[in-house]
Amino acid sequence: MLKRFRDIIEYLAGEREITSLHNPPSFLAGRHEWMLRTLLWICAVVLIYAFCGQSSKFIYIDF
Amino acid sequence: MIFNTFIYYIAFLLPSATLYRLMPRRFAPWVIVLFGSGFFVYFAWQMAGLWGAACLFIFLWESIVSRLYRPGSRWCFFGIVQSLVLLGIYKYWNFFTDHLFFHHQNPIHWRGQFLPLGISFFTFEFFHYAWDRRAAKTEAGSLGEYLAFILFFPTMVAGPIKRYQDFLPKLRAECVNWSNDWERGFSRILTGLVKKFAIADLMTAWTDHLNMRDIAIAHRWALPLWLLAYGVKIYADFSGYSDIAIGSAKLFGIAVPENFDWPYGRRNIQRFWQCWHISLTRWLTDYVFIPLGGSRVATWRIYFNVIAVMFISGLWHGAGVNFIVWGLLHGVMLAVHRAWRTFKPAPSLDPLVVFLSRVSTFVLVSAAWSFFCMDIHTALFFWRRLIGG
Structure with a gap:
């Protein structure tokens, strides 16, 4: 259960291909999957816009 | 940047x-x-x-x-x-x-380093x-x-x-498959940017307090929360960075190695390092640990090799005593875990033990971040305040 949830999260985050999911749920493999993806991208852009401007630095890469 | x-x-x-x-x-x-x-x-x-x-x-x-x-x-x-x-x-x-040139002026100091x-x-x-x-x-x-x-x-x-x-x-x-690569790549880049802006940068409100002055006046129970925020921040920051790098490479159709695999919540320190900054761990294993003899040497040498690798890892992360201490701490934790494994080779399947081992690994990793995010004097003062009040 937890593994399946994790796989779906990783797919939505762009980390996996749909083919790597075992029995992908219909909302990911169906005809209207593009709507979910568009919604996610809009949410991501809104979040980025809402929170950007706090800091300009990645803290791990100063070396 | x-x-x-x-x-x-x-x-x-x-x-x-x-x-x-x-x-x-x-x-x-x-x-x-x-x-x-x-x-x-x-x-x-x-x-x-x-x-x-x-x-x-x-x-x-x-x-x-x-x-x-x-x-x-x-x-x-x-x-x-x-x-x-x-x-x-x-x-x-x-x-x-x-x-x-300890205690003396360094005549060969590189001013414009x-x-x-x-x-x-x-x-x-x-x-x-x-x-x-x-x-x-x-x-x-x-x-x-x-x-x-x-x-x-x-x-x-x-x-x-x-x-x-x-x-x-x-x-x-x-x-081939241009559209799929770009869709996956952009999804990954957006994920990375969300991690950076909406999680890592948000933590700055707490992590900015990790300095000598704020530690001196803060309530001692605020200190572990600031450290916890740093643990969240550094994970979101660097895994977000890696997401953008991997997503960018995907736009070229080039798959580069993954760097993180849900490191927090792993049940021991060895598993943590197998899931945290994976490409660095593999590099250190292949080019430092194995050439030193790896695990095919006397027992004391194995422990020495593990601690030596983490010493180098610490020094690589930054030219500072605090980074060396951070690396050595992880080296000692890995050596202790390895010693424990010789006494008890099979990990327990008891859910309570599994849960406690996950929590204790997370706590130890978070505690060690104190030497990563603060210079050695501030980090030691942090622990004096936290323990001594």
């Missing part, structure tokens, strides 16, 4: 990824070389001025020397030493010489290529292919640390 600037996407990533896919295969590596050079000069100039930008010659020099590498040749040894000397001078010169963009990462890739060519583990490739490997800008600044033998077949492969 860099990955959260518009210029990176508009001037470098999108045009180069598009051109790379449209070009005939034999010219494609040169697209990466051209844009990688432009990327390095532009951002290195911004960070360290003319001398920073001039470090592009390091790549050109390395690519010329690399043409001399043959299995078993001394030139490979030269390449290995060269990459270590480059890293040593640029990153550790002042750290070591200042300690050498600067770090060439991505030096800790590209020197590791130089080292890997020279080592693997010496051991005949990889083919030479053409000059253009090697330059594309070292100047591949999505991973140039902070990894993930690539391997030439993995990179080469992807560079030579035909670009």
Whole structure:
């Protein structure tokens, strides 16, 4: 259960291909999957816009 | 910086990824070389001025020397030493010489010291290529292919640390499935930016307090919360960075190694390091731990090797005593875990034990971050305040 949830999260985050999911749920493999993806991208852009401007630095890469 | 600037996407990533896919295969590596050079000069100039930008010659020099590498040749040894000397001078010169002239003015202090963009990462890739060519583990490739490997800008600044033998077949492969690669790549880039802006940067409100003055006046129970916030911040920051790097590479149709696999919540420190900054852990295993003898030596040597590797890991993360202490702490934890495994080889399946081991690993990792995010005096003061009140 937890593994399946994790796989779906990783797919939505762009980390996996749909083919790597075992029995992908219909909302990911169906005809209207593009709507979910568009919604996610809009949410991501809104979040980025809402929170950007706090800091300009990645803290791990100063070396 | 860099990955959260518009210029990176508009001037470098999108045009180069598009051109790379449209070009005939034999010219494609040169697209990466051209844009990688432009990327390095532009951002290195911004960070360290003319001398920073001039470090592009390091790549050109390395690519010329690399043409001399043959299995078993001394030139490979030269390449290995060269990459270590480059890293040593640029990153550790002042750290070591200042300690050498302890309590005295350092006459050979480098006043204008600067770090060439991505030096800790590209020197590791130089080292890997020279080592693997010496051991005949990889083919030479053409000059253009090697330059594309070292100047591949999505991973140039902070990894993930690539391997030439993995990179080469992807560079030579035909670009197919453009739409899927771009959809996956952009999803990954957006995920990385969300992690950076909406999680990592949000934590700054707490992590900014990790300084001597605020620690002195804070309620002691606030201290672990600030440290916890730092643990969240550094994970979201670096995994977000890696997401953007991997997503950017995907736009070229090139898969680069993953760097994180849900490291928090792992049930022991060994599993944590197998899931945290994976490309670095593998590099250290292949080029430090195994050459030292790995696990096929006397027991005391195994523990020594583990602690030595983490000492080097700590020093690599930063030229400071606090980073060395952070590395040694992890080395000791890994050695203790290894010793424990000899007494109890099979891990328990009891859910309570599993839960407690996950929590205790997370607590120990979080506690060790104190030596990563603060200098040694501040970190020790932090622990005096936390324990002593």
